[in-house]
Amino acid sequence: MLTAETISPASLDLTWVRSQFPSLAQTVDGQPAVFFDGPGGTQVPQRVIDAISDYLARHNANSGGAFATSRETDRVLAEARGAMADFLNCDADEIVFGPNMTSLTFAISRALGRELGAGDEIVLTLLDHDANFAPWKALEERGATIRAAKFHPADCTLDMDDLARQITSRTRLVAVGYASNAVGSINDVAKVVRLARQAGALSYIDAVHYAPHGLIDVRALGCDFLVCSTYKFFGPHMGVLYGKREHLKRLQPYKVRPSSNKVPHRWEWGTMNHECLAGITACVEYWGELGRRAMELGAAIPQGLKPQPAGGFFGTAKAAPLQNTRRGAIVAAHAAIHRHERELTERMIAGLLEIPRLKLYGISDRRRFDQRTGTMAVRIDGHTPLELATKLGQRGFFTWDGNYYALNVTEQLDVERSGGFLRIGLVHYNTLEEVERFLAALREIADALP
Numbered sequence: 001m002l003t004a005e006t007i008s009p010a011s012l013d014l015t016w017v018r019s020q021f022p023s024l025a026q027t028v029d030g031q032p033a034v035f036f037d038g039p040g041g042t043q044v045p046q047r048v049i050d051a052i053s054d055y056l057a058r059h060n061a062n063s064g065g066a067f068a069t070s071r072e073t074d075r076v077l078a079e080a081r082g083a084m085a086d087f088l089n090c091d092a093d094e095i096v097f098g099p100n101m102t103s104l105t106f107a108i109s110r111a112l113g114r115e116l117g118a119g120d121e122i123v124l125t126l127l128d129h130d131a132n133f134a135p136w137k138a139l140e141e142r143g144a145t146i147r148a149a150k151f152h153p154a155d156c157t158l159d160m161d162d163l164a165r166q167i168t169s170r171t172r173l174v175a176v177g178y179a180s181n182a183v184g185s186i187n188d189v190a191k192v193v194r195l196a197r198q199a200g201a202l203s204y205i206d207a208v209h210y211a212p213h214g215l216i217d218v219r220a221l222g223c224d225f226l227v228c229s230t231y232k233f234f235g236p237h238m239g240v241l242y243g244k245r246e247h248l249k250r251l252q253p254y255k256v257r258p259s260s261n262k263v264p265h266r267w268e269w270g271t272m273n274h275e276c277l278a279g280i281t282a283c284v285e286y287w288g289e290l291g292r293r294a295m296e297l298g299a300a301i302p303q304g305l306k307p308q309p310a311g312g313f314f315g316t317a318k319a320a321p322l323q324n325t326r327r328g329a330i331v332a333a334h335a336a337i338h339r340h341e342r343e344l345t346e347r348m349i350a351g352l353l354e355i356p357r358l359k360l361y362g363i364s365d366r367r368r369f370d371q372r373t374g375t376m377a378v379r380i381d382g383h384t385p386l387e388l389a390t391k392l393g394q395r396g397f398f399t400w401d402g403n404y405y406a407l408n409v410t411e412q413l414d415v416e417r418s419g420g421f422l423r424i425g426l427v428h429y430n431t432l433e434e435v436e437r438f439l440a441a442l443r444e445i446a447d448a449l450p
């Protein structure tokens with residue numbers, strides 16, 4: 001069985017991983033650049049860059065034409081759909097591409113709005129990015145009532161009791177994030193999907209922040225929709241929507257008349273970003289190679305990838321001889337990066353908590369780290385987050401400051417008017433050595449305060 005326990009810590013070949021990402025070699029004033037800005041967007045492996053330029057150099061055309069480059073473009077599109085279907089575990093015609101998650105969510109909300117009226121309710125959460133809030137709140141114009149579940153301020157985890165209370169027989173949709181891009185909390189989305197289904201409501205999962213950290217299995221989750229953005233998991237700047245086929249067929253998109261009315265094309269308007277679609281396939285291939293290497297290197301090679309603990313980082317994989325498939329390799333990749341990210345997170349949080357006047361927002365108890373990603377929100381008394389990010393940036397550490405569009409979170413925690421948080425985001429290409437150097441730099445900056 002493939003779990004974090006049966007995969008050797010050596011299974012992530014970090015030297016190989018880092019060699020794949022040319023941008024990691026950059027420097028800032030002679031100091032190595034440290035990319036802790038992953039929740040805002042990750043770096044890309046060379047193969048993604050190559051795939052994008054190869055498309056533009058050799059296959060560049062519009063789709064649907066009766067000539068070579070156009071047919072090749074159709075193939076590029078089909079391959080990208082197949083790749084994302086493996087990444088999310090669904091069928092290729094349930095994958096919709098768009099410029100980003102926000103645009104895709106507005107597209108679905110507008111379509112759903114056509115069916116809504118007075119008395120219909122939508123349940124959201126105050127822990128979510130505004131891209132999974134504002135598009136639904138806009139449906140108040142259609143007479144829908146918006147309800148928002150709270151989160152616990154002490155550890156920034158979703159108040160599941162409050163969420164359950166908000167869902168009633170009038171609920172038409174429950175929109176919840178898989179993980180918070182602000183504070184890193186992972187929500188029990190399997191339970192949210194169940195609650196929504198029991199009430200006869202649709203579920204819409206924002207997996208943008210979760211995708212680089214944990215395996216997504218839309219079949220096992222049973223969600224109606226799930227959205228993610230490839231630029232958060234080592235691909236190009238694009239968004240991806242999974243929708244159950246029945247919903248993609250039934251809901252009526254706003255579209256131009258000549259474009260196909262078939263699923264999933266009816267949700268993809270205008271000319272797509274073909275070069276980035278080529279990059280998406282290469283990105284998923286990167287995940288696949290990472291997983292195959294992890295299986296080769298791991299002490300315990302999975303005998304068949306079996307269901308993982310519910311709600312854990314690995315979701316649930318189909319119990320089938322998956323090891324030779326791309327999906328199987330993606331499952332293995334997640335197992336390998338999980339252990340590495342966990343090690344980095346433990347060290348980072350332990351070190352952060354030793355810094356005087358620093359406050360960490362979110363889960364800090366290491367026994368509960370399975371409920372968080374390695375995304376940390378902090379403040380240090382006497383310094384605004386922007387000042388901290390600027391001083392860190394001058395030393396080559398790339399972090400974010402502000403609300404990162406998780407506006408309800410910063411408002412609820414009363415930090416919006418004072419600059420939000422400093423966000424430190426770890427992904428699998430980061431190293432323990434980077435964490436140590438970062439902690440030393442942040443300590444120095446904190447100590448230099450009046």
Ligand SMILES: Cc1ncc(COP(=O)(O)O)c(C=O)c1O
Pocket residue numbers: 039040099100101102103129131132177179180181206207208209228229238239
């Ligand atoms: C959790 C979460 N949801 C949604 C978004 C919006 O994604 P996009 O930029 O693809 O619209 C982001 C972007 O940071 C995010 O972190």
